Amino acid sequence: MTRIVPFSRRTLLAGTAAAAVAPALGARAQALEDRLVIVTSFPRDLTTPIVQGFERRHPGTKVEIQNRNTAAAVAFIRETRSSPPDMMWASAPDAFEVLKKDQLLQRYRPQATGIAEKVGAYPVNDPDGFFVGFAASGYGIMYNTRYLRANNLPVPKEWDDLAKPVYADHVGISAPSRSGTTHLTVETILQGEGWEKGWALLLAIGGNFASVSDRSFGVPDAVNSGQYGLGIVIDFFGLAAKASGFPVEFVYPSVTTLVPANVGIVAGARHPRAAAAFIEFLLSPEGQEILLDPKIMRLPVRPETYAKAPPGFPNPFTDASLGARLTFDSEKSEAxxxxxxxxxxxxxxxxxxxxxxxxxxxxxxxxxxxxxxxxxxxxxxxxxxxxxxxxxxxxxxxxxxxxxxxxxxxxxxxxxxxxxxxxxxxxxxxxxxxxxxxxxxxxxxxxxx
Amino acid sequence: MTENAIGVAVEDVTFAYGTTVILDRVSLAVPRGEFFAFLGPSGSGKTTLLRLIAGFGQPQRGRIRVGARDVTEAPPWDRNVGMVFQNYALWPHMTVAENVAFGLHRRRVPRPEVVRRVEAALALVGLEGYGGRRPAQLSGGQQQRVALARTVVIEPEVLLLDEPLSNLDAQLRVEMRAELRALQRKTGLTTIFVTHDQEEANAISDRMAVLDGGRIQQVGRPVELYDNPANRFVAGFLGTANLIEGEIVREGAASLFRGPGGIVLPAPGTARTGRTLLALRPQALAIAEEGRPAQFSGEVQRTEFLGGHVRYAITVAGMVFHVDEAHLRGREALPPGTTVRLAADPDQLTFLEP
Amino acid sequence: MATATLAGLRLPGLARLGASPAQVALGLAVAAFLVAFLVVPVLRVAWVAFQGPAGFTLVHFGDFFASTLFREALYNSLYVAAMTVVLATIIAVPLAYFIARFDFPGAGIIHTLGVIPLVMPPFVGAIAMQLVYGRNGTVNLLLNDAFGFRIPFMEGLNGVIFVEGIHYFPFILLNLSAALSNIDSAMEESAQNLGARGWTLFRTVVFPLALPGYVAGASLVFVKVFDDLATPLLLNVTAMLAPQAYLRITSVGLADPVGYVISVIMVAVSLAAMGGAALLLRGRDYATQQRGGGGLQRRRMRSGEAAFAWIFIAITLLIVLSPHIGILLLSLGTVWSFSPLPDGFTLAHYGTVLTESTRYMVNTVLYCGGAGLLDVLIGIAIAYLVQRTRLPGRRLLDQAATASLAVPGLVLGIGILRTYFEVSVPGIEGSLATSGLMLTIAYAVRRLPYALRACDAALRQLHVSLEEAAEMLGAGKLFTLARIVVPLMLGGIAAGFVTAFATAAVELSATLLLVTRDVNAPLSYAIYVYMQSPAGRGPGAALGVIAVVVVAVGTWLSHRLAERDRSRRSREVVAA
Structure with missing residues (x-):
């Protein structure tokens, strides 16, 4: 039997990782620290409302956000063991895996109830408890409507469509080596289609690539500007761009991946109680609702929150097609x-x-x-x-x-x-x-x- | 010379850049209050020697004294030696007064006294009222005076002048030369003056040293050096000299100089026999008139009219002799090709080491 | 004490060093700075390239040369760097010539606008370039509408050459026009007197005399392009060395030493290029014999010439400033997508950044100003030690400082974190490595070569007798430096400061690694943060415009300062 532990490429190794955080009673009994330092790759649009919400809830704690791209964030945490930031807050599951493997995270089991175990086929949290999912995002195709109209291109529905000759030189993607989420998409296609067939599809789509970007945000940037028409991107890039007024649309193909957005406490954090409180806030109904903001557009992991979502907002808990098509062999992925x-x-x-x-x-x-x-x-x-x-x-x-x-x-x-x-x-x-x-x-x- | 009377003393100084020897065991003493010149062609080491006295560079060997003090190892700012640079080196970002006051401020002279002494120094060089100007607003001669004022205002033990007149036009140069001399008399400063212009050195200095190839060739009063050059270089460098190789022989009681082409001249009895070099100034030779005695003859090649006199170039036995004849109104120079007889003044012969 | 026994021969310790104690101390201080903040951090990172399972190894270098991709990347990087020099030359030489040769009001404009291309705010610049020159940028959309074709400005290696060329040509322009303005007009006159004019005059006299300046600029362009990461990444060209190194070093979870091998090879090639330029110029440093200068004879342009010059300048400036025009439009536009111009215009983005971002601006001025100051101080010190003393190892200081050109910001950033994270200093909260102070130092190290070259050139213009006069009047070396040398170098120092300040203001790679707290963050970091979301484009571009304006004002001021300095000096020459 294949145990389903997505994204944990180093499960066995991780078992030896750093000691768990002080249990919850400590967190409740003592006041929060006055500071909380968070390293994140998330844009301000996401971090600012959440941090403001948190600071309203815990007025004694001042949150400091350090914006870094994922690679720089991991390098930073690695180089600063003696006095690390308190939390890592990012999408890329592989970055958390690397941190976990290097014993740079500490365990925390959230207290919040009412959080789904799984989004689509994936468990929300790291099974070993080193990081916590607070939202999910799906992979799909983002396209520029002006561009498609000007070039007489049809609207794509499925991954296979992107391999059609008509899209030659119109598609963009970020390299899986640079983007953990793209990596997951590639792995999903390979597992879903099989190794040889999967590569055949990837190479056929590759024949249509206008470019392979070295950063995740390069793809939505180019589609927003109309440099190329279609991009393989994570949903919030498309949804948030649309919300910002760009002439773009986003579709989920029927075989999609759902990627959790994670948060974890760094080993040796100076402000562990504030960090724990931050996780609890993210998972609280109040925190989850912030995710519905049109500039943020992440899928909450609390099913009840979807009741407050605007019409047309995708709901993985009711829409079975969203990410539920295949089971994901994470040991294979990890290897x-x-x-x-x-x-x-x-x-x-x-x-x-x-x-x-x-x-x-x-x-x-x-x-x-x-x-x-x-x-x-x-x-x-x-x-x-x-x-x-x-x-x-x-x-x-x-x-x-x-x-x-x-x-x-x-x-x-x-x-x-x-x-x-x-x-x-x-x-x-x-x-x-x-x-x-x-x-x-x-x-x-x-x-x- | 007693200790007290020494202005500058250079003792056995050797200086080299890498393996290139610039100064080779130079020794020299300049008495206090003297106006002394270093004269030599470019590359002779005269400027280097001046700079060593100022402290710009350290000799590999030897000592340098200023007054009673051994300054060999003292840095420039600790020598109290004043130098005027060839290009004046005025600081363009400071006014004339600030330039002149610089050294006084360094000596922590109280402000009112600085003002007084700057004014006095500017007055000394004839630039009263120029204190507020910038160097760029002055003429070359005025800049030179500022440089001088800036240097003398600190009352240095010795004043060093590095070709100070070379950037001025001919007339100004003669004027400044006289002013420098007058200034030196007035202040009594021991002064060393570097030049490659022998006329300048002759006109201005009490004594001078002729340098060549990093060695001192001769030291003395200008007229001594001119009349009694110590060697071929000094004879040739100070004015024009006809140099004739030959030998001195004794014939009975008389000494004779025998040169090439049958030149025979009487030599003083004290002259050593053997090979020698005869130096003859152009004015020591004369074109003999008809019937007057003459020692040898030649042919006029060309003439140069130089105002007070006419210089003839005359070939004698394959050599070219320069002969000066005083010019008087109405007298025309002899045309080239004229054969002339030449007479040498026996008192004006100088015999040198060959 | 064998030396003491040689009669009359003195070789005391310091005299043997050829330097005074103060000079030795100065040299040691500069060396300590370079070792602490450049050499050690870089070596700590580069060391990985030489490590195998059993210790020291060169096997990774073998792998590099065995790899087709890396050999191609090496070739491509060399090709792009060389061709960029050609393109930059084509842009810069006429501009430099106009400034040097003609008396016309455009000179100040060229000077100021000539520096602006160096100030390309990160990310914003990239997007603006795509919006203007990309395959569906303004130019190509208009071309396509009117004529039905596109020009691939931004595709492949040629795209890299195009973008690098219009970004880096100021290095040649600045160095060349400095060299031209140092040519003594007497040299030109004497050549004219001997019958040379027009092209012959240029070829036989002007060009050889300006060659050192040109080569200095061209080698700088070569090295910067060879090491440049942002442009290939922007154009998604990966088959070059810098992107290969970057992708390898920064890929999450990858511990492959080849990335560091590439870094070492890049540093080696850059050093070789700079060394080659120095070798080429050996014995040709005519500037030292050209005291005073004053530049070529300037004359008024005939009206036909003026028209031609203005057209050339207008077209050139339009091309090289188009990214900045793009940024300006982006900062004023609402939505700009697949259209020649934004859909609408608004000032809202400026409102957003002015309320939120004053802190970033203050930090930028603080850090970059500090870095510029540090750079000119060290630049003066090194130039002084090299030109005015015989301190052993003084050239090594120069070379080490210059070598920082060849160190990618990312490598320096990681190295500094690795070396200084454990260090804390009283009065600074948190680690020294992530303090504003260290950011200032990192900027200073990265931009030192620019300031050093400017200071070096300024000192070369200064006749040593000006200093000797001060010493003779009783001023020590340091006092002379402070009161005589530095004030007279002011023009060059200002130029060095501005270049360091301006380029540091948009530095990103080290910034991203070393900024840990929002309160410490400079503008470039804020731009990065804004540009991470579609809604942040406008505000990010607005910050970019502000950065460019700040730099433009600084450049203009320093140009004024340099001109004043020059006119003061040239009046002196006229008078003498």
Whole structure:
């Protein structure tokens, strides 16, 4: 039986992590500290109303927000063990996993009741209690309506749609290595479609990418500006942009991922009681309602809160299609986390122009086939598709500790295999050769009359 | 010279940049109150020597004394030596008065006295009322005076002047030269003056040192050096000299100088026999008139009219001799190609080491 | 004491060092600063590149060169840096020539507007560039409507070259026009006298004399572009070294040493480029023989020339300032999406930032002003030690300070956290590493090379006799420095201060790592925070405009100061 523990890539390791926070009675018995320092990657639109609400509830405590991107936040907490900030507050589950693995978080079990166990197929909280989900967000497609109209593009509904030739050069995504949420989307597609088929789909969509951004917010930025028309983004980016007046819309495909937004107390926090109170506030009905603000647009984890939601607000507790389609094997995800990031970069991010050229040639050949069929050409195009959809390693290999281990920090207990750089070089060679061959085959097919 | 009478003494000073020796075992004494000149071509080390006295650079060897004090290791600001730079080095961001007052403030002179002494110094150089101006608003000659005032106002033990006249035009240079001399007389300052212009050195200094190649060639009063140069360099550098290699031989009781091309001249009996170098000033040679005695003959190459006299270039046995003839009204110079006979004044011969 | 026995020979300790105790102390203080805040932090980070499971190893460097992608990235980075120098030259040389050669009212404008491109507020600048030049930016939407085609300004390596070129050309402009203004007009006159004019004059006299300034600027452009991270990231070009290093170092959970290997290689290439430029200029530092300067002969333009010059300037400035125009529009616009101009205009964004963000502005002025001050102090000290003393190792100080150009802000930030987080100082709340003081120091380290070059050039203009005169009158070295040297270097110092201040005002990479408290945060951080949400675009852009205006005013003031300084000096030359 597969235990469903999403996002905990290092469950076993984490068992040895730092001591739990003082139990709740301590938190209740003593007054809160006068300060609370929170590192967050959330925008001000989200943090300000919540912090204001918290400070109204606990007037004696002043909250200090430190805005950092996720990577800088993790690096900061890592480098400041002796006097860390009190809390980490961010979307990216992988960042929390890394902190948990490095024993930089401490346990806290929330007191609040009425919180759902699961959103979609995912448990809200870290099973080991190191971090707590306070909201959920779904992945989907955001698009610029002016852009689609100007370019005569249809509105997409499903992930597969994005692989269609019509969207060539109109789609944007952030790299999974840079965005924990994109990583989850990629992993979900791979688990939902199967390894080989999943990669074929990703590479076909990849052929339509206008660019691969290095930061999550780069994608909604570009769609908002109309640099490209469609972006694979987390829902609140689309919903909040729409609420801010941009001509954009957001759709959930039927296979979507729901990603929890988390908060955790940093090990050695100076203000643990205020931190605990902050978590309780987030989970309280008052805190949950703030999430419905049009500038924030996160899905509350308290089902009753949806009663106050504006019409059309997605509700994962009533809409079964939202994220409930598949079960997610988190052990698999954990085993190949870094490997998957690197593989995506090698196959798509760093070889985007080669990949796009291959797919452009395939699309051109197929268009010609549609006008005049030709068996030989069809065979060549099929071969080209196969080349442009191939992945250098099997699913079994992706989970092999000998290979996947090369992408993780060196540990004495793991046998030394090939180094990351050597494996990556093999993948890079594989990708370049395949894309060049696919392009050659497709162009050859196009020349056949 | 007693301790008390020493203005500046340089003892056995050697200075080098890396392996390039600039000054080679130089020794020199300037008595108090003397106006002394360092004369030499560029690269002779004269400015370096001046700068060592001011404290800009440390000799690798030797001592430097100012007055009774050994200042070899003292920094420039602790020597009480005043220097006027070739480019004046006035500070453009300060007024004339501020420039002049600078050294006094450094010496913690009380303010009222500073004002008085700055005015006195400016008066000394003839710039009363210029205190409020900026250096950029002054002419070159005025800037020079400010530089001078700035230096003398601190009443230095010794005043060093680094080619102070080289940036002035010809007439101003002659005027300033006289003023400098007058100023020195008035203040009684021991003064060292660096120049490459022998006329300037002759005109202004009590004594001078001729430098070449980092060594002192000769020290003495200008007229001594001119009349009795110690070597070929001094003879050639101070004015023009015809230099003739030859030897002194004894013929009976008489000594004779024998040069190339059959030149024979009487030599004083005290002259040593053997190889020698004869230095003859142009004015020690004369073009002999018909029937007058002459020692040798040559052919006029060209003439230069120099106002008071005419300088002839005359070839004698393949050598070119310069001969000066006084110019009088109505007298025309001899045309080139004229053969002339030359007579040397036996009292004006100088025999040098070859 | 063997030396003492050599009769008459003195080699006391300090004389052997060729420096006075104060100079030695100054040198040590500067060295201590550089070691503490540059060398040690960077080495602590770079050390990872040399560590294998069994200690020291070079195997990761082997991996780097075995990788096709990294070799391509290295080639691309070199190519982009070189081509950017070409583009920046094409923009900067005519502008510098106009300023130097002609008497016309545009000079001050060129000077001021020439610095503005260096001030590109983070994120806002990126979005504005896309909105103006992107594939659906203003220019391309208009082109597409009118002519049915687009120009890929912002695509691939050429896009990087385009953006870098219009961002960094001021380095060449500033250095070149400084060099031109130092040329003694007598040199030009003597060449004219010998029959050279027009192109021959330029080729044989003006160009060789201006070459040191040009090479200094060009090498700076090369190094900055080679190390630049923001532009490739903005254009999503990853096949270059800086983005490869950044992606590797900052990816969550990745402990791959290759990112640090790339950093080390980038530092090495940058140092080599700067060393090469220095080698090229060895023995050609004509500036030292050109006291006074005064610049080329200026003349009035004929009306045809003036028209041509104005058109060239107008087009150039329009192109290089378009990101700033974009930011201005963004700050005044309501929604701007897939259209040549925003849908509507409003002042609301300025209202938002003025009520919320005065603290950030104060912090920016405080930190960047402090950093600029620190930079000119250290810059003066190093320039002085290098040019006026024979202190052993003085060139090393110069090189170390200059080398900070080659250190990515992120590496410095991590290094400083790693080195100083445990340190706390009385009077500063929290850790030293995350205090405003450390942010000031980090800015100072990052911007030191700019200030150093400016101070160095200013001191070169100063005849040593001005200092000797003061010493002779009884002023010690330090007093001379304070009363004579520094006041006379004021123009150059101001230029150095402004460059350091202006570029620090928009520095982000180290800021993001070192700011821990809102009350400590500067403008660039506030811009970042605003730009994280769609609603924050307008206010973020408004803050960007404010940053640009602050810098523009500072630049203009320093230009005035430098001009005054120059005219004072040149009047002196005329009089002498």
């Amino acid at each position: 190949r986390y870094e490997l998957l990031n690197s593989l995506f970069d090698r196959l798509i991010t760093f070889r985007l122009s080669e990949l796009k050229a291959a797919w452009a040639a395939i699309h051109a050949a197929e268009a010609q086939l549609a006008r005049r069929d030709n068996a030989e050409a069809r065979r060549l195009v099929a071969e080209a598709r196969a080349k442009a959809s191939a992945v250098p390693i099997t699913e079994a290999e992706s989970l092999d500790p000998q290979i996947a281990g090369a992408f993780q920090p060196t540990r004495p207990d793991r046998p030394a295999g090939a180094r990351q750089a050597q494996i990556e070089e093999r993948w890079d060679t594989f990708a370049r050769a395949n894309y060049a061959e696919a392009r050659r085959l497709a162009e050859q097919a196009a020349r056949l009359r």
